[in-house]
Amino acid sequence: MSDAIYDDVTRVEAMKRERVEMTVDIYESADSVRDHDFTTKTNTLQPLQGTGRDSVGIRIYKAAVICLVLLCVLLLTAVVLLFVHIDTNNTKYTEKTNQLLTTITNLTEENNVLIYKLSIFDERIYCNSFYYMSNETKNWNDSRRDCKKRGADLIIINNKEENDFVMKITNKTAFWIGLTDIEEEDTWKWVDGSELTSGFWASGQDVEEPKGGKDENCAVTYLTHNPELTGWHDVKCETAYQWICEKSILPFIQP
CATH class of the missing domain: 1.20.5 (Single alpha-helices involved in coiled-coils or other helix-helix interfaces)
Incomplete structure (x- = not known):
């Protein structure tokens, strides 16, 4: 019986010791929680x-x-x-x-x-010239003035080919040409000042042009009342005839 009592006492003391150890563990845990530095936890919430x-x-x-x-x-x-x-x-x-x-x-x-x-200029063109043939009549000076208003002058016939062309377009009708000896008798000059060296004066039937002397100082292509005399005639400059103007075509075709 005494042994049983002894065993019970021993168990009680063991239980007390265990209770004391548990209490110590709890207090240590509490102290550990109280003393813990929450700064570390807080710092985890701060920006890295x-x-x-x-x-x-x-x-x-x-x-x-x-x-x-x-x-x-x-x-x-x-x-x-x-x-x-x-x-x-x-x-x-x-x-x-x-x-x-x-x-x-x-x-x-x-x-x-x-x-x-x-x-x-009536669209008449020959070689390098325009030609205008009037439908009215004027004296030689007025005819020339009309040509100048058109930027031209009375026709100058330079060769046989041009004279044949004039004969054809005038159809044996008298037209003033740009030839006169009004400055000096028997010295026939064209309107550009050049002197006539050889012309196409009418001749035949005892007629030899020019023959008018000092009274007939301007030239026409024909004499209408004497058409069989083919060629130029000298007549009075005050007489009224048709006229032919001539203008060079070169200024219109050259650059």
Whole structure:
């Protein structure tokens, strides 16, 4: 029995020791919780400090942003320059177009003038000359004045071919030509001042032209009342006849 009592006492003491150890563990745990530094926990909620790799990434990002901004500026500059270039070219094209239109207008005006001049010369052309044959009659001086108003002068016959041409277009009708000896008797000169060396005076039937002396100082192609005498006649300058004007065609065809 005494052994049983002893065993019970031993168990009770063991239980007490276990209770004491548990109490000590609890207090130590409590002290441990009370003394714990919550700064570490708090710090976990703070932003992480940048590492070396993070700094490099930030610098690359900033560089990329700067490059993008510069690229946008360059692109904007290029667009502005392009618009300026286009505007300048448009201005040049407009100026060239206006110059072309002016040239066309001038050519049209010159063409109209040429058509007009061709019309007043009755569209008769031989070699390098226009010819205008009047439908009315005037004396030699008035006939020449009319030619000059047209930018021409009385006809100058230079060779046989031209004389044959005149004979054909006048059809044996008297027309004034640009030949006179009014300045000096028997010295026949053309209206350009050149002296006649050989002409196509009428001859035959005891007639030898020129024969009028001081009274007949201007020349015509025929005498209508004496058509069988083919060739020039000297007549009085005050008589009224038709006339032929001549103008060189060269100014109209040379550049």
